[in-house]
Amino acid sequence: MTPVRVIVKDRETAVFTPTFGSITNVRINSSMTTSQVLRVLLNKFKIENSPDEFALFHVHTSGERVQLKKDDHPLAIRLLHGPCEQISKIFLMEPDQVEEVTYDVAQYIKLEMPVLLSFIDKLKEEENREMEKLKQRYCDMRRMIQKHMHRMSDKAVC
Known part of the structure; x- marks a missing residue:
């Protein structure tokens, strides 16, 4: 106490x-x-x-x-x-x-400034990679939906 x-x-x-x-x-x-x-x-x-x-x-x-x-x-x-x-x-x-x-x-408080800056850089890199993966996934989903819509419109025309 x-x-x-x-x-x-x-x-x-x-x-x-x-x-x-x-x-x-x-x-x-x-x-x-x-x-x-x-x-x-x-x-x-x-x-x-x-x-x-x-x-x-x-x-x-x-x-x-x-x-x-x-x-x-x-x-x-x-x-x-x-x-x-x-x-x-x-x-x-x-x-x-x-x-x-x-x-x-x-856990990071007692580390030196260059080490902390290195951690921040690594976290930014990881964040950018994850954002690119997410963007790619949504682009793939958009293409699949557009492809499906195109097929559906072709069937409706016939």
Whole structure:
């Protein structure tokens, strides 16, 4: 989970300001949903902010970042990714400040620019080949239909 730093502005108001990358532990069970875990985290530090202002994110070392849904089970998700916290972590973040990154995109994040440009060129080539195949298929179908129409019109004339 994400560690939390609390700044007390006055005795009645607490402001939630997490320190990125710090760790905190809370006791949860596998049946708890994301919403419940958020409440536990905020209660641990006596934070008065609404749990709706925050979200839990599963972050993989590849760069993949996925926001957990309110009815997901964070402990189960964490366990599915293995015990190593160097590979996978769950972070508490403000949802509007984080852009989700899918695995398909994340696998390319750490590559050098020339390699990425090469991938783009290959994808463009593949796209062009597929477009040509599709155009050819429709041309063939058009010819077959026209040929059939021509035969039908010849039979109608006789």
